Amino acid sequence: MNNVVYFDNAATTFPKPENVYTFSDSFFRGCGVNVGRGQYKLADKAAALVVETRKLLLELNHCPEKQVVFTPTSTIALNTVLRGINLTDGSNIYVTPFEHNAVMRVLHHIAKTVKINIKQLEFDKNSVSYDLEKIKYQFADNPPNLVVMTHASNVCGVIAPILEISQLAKKNNAVTVADMCQTMGLVDTDISSIDYAKNAVDKSEKERATVIISEAFVDISSEL
């Protein structure tokens, strides 16, 4: 490892912080058992850990009223969320210019059966920033039904003003999704106004993905 120079950290952190290795090791040796499938001391201990993790994630993201769902990967989380949203012919879907394949492939798959319009949020290439004024006009011309925003591009590092865009989207009652693979826990963000926010913890520190869901979508979350 000493003679390796790793340049892919924006995609997946490596090596992980030391406490990730020590915690994972002691967890799998100490109480890596089923949660919610049995009633014995170890299962209770593992369940308490899951409850605590959910609480900590909500605290970290300043949204105590939301729900947390764990998924094996971020791609699975995005497939589940995007394919669970009721999109109909004519629905306007806005994305940033920096969406991951895990978003775009799902949307293009949906577009094969539903006539959705996929549009890009206005982005000024010269200043490398989102043009909120123009986005306001975009939404007025073609009201959004769904807005999907990669919070930070791991190609150029630009951070999207997801709260401001979400506020504009909410004037049209659009559903908002924030892909926070690169930012959750690193860029302090109050996500209480975002409907679905997800991270992929391998991008930051661990090996699972998390979706944080609004109270309004709790029926969906109970099926995840």
Ligand SMILES: Cc1ncc(COP(=O)(O)O)c(C=O)c1O
């Ligand atoms: C912004 C973004 N979204 C989604 C994904 C997909 O994550 P996963 O590999 O956990 O499915 C990645 C992974 O690189 C990503 O960077």
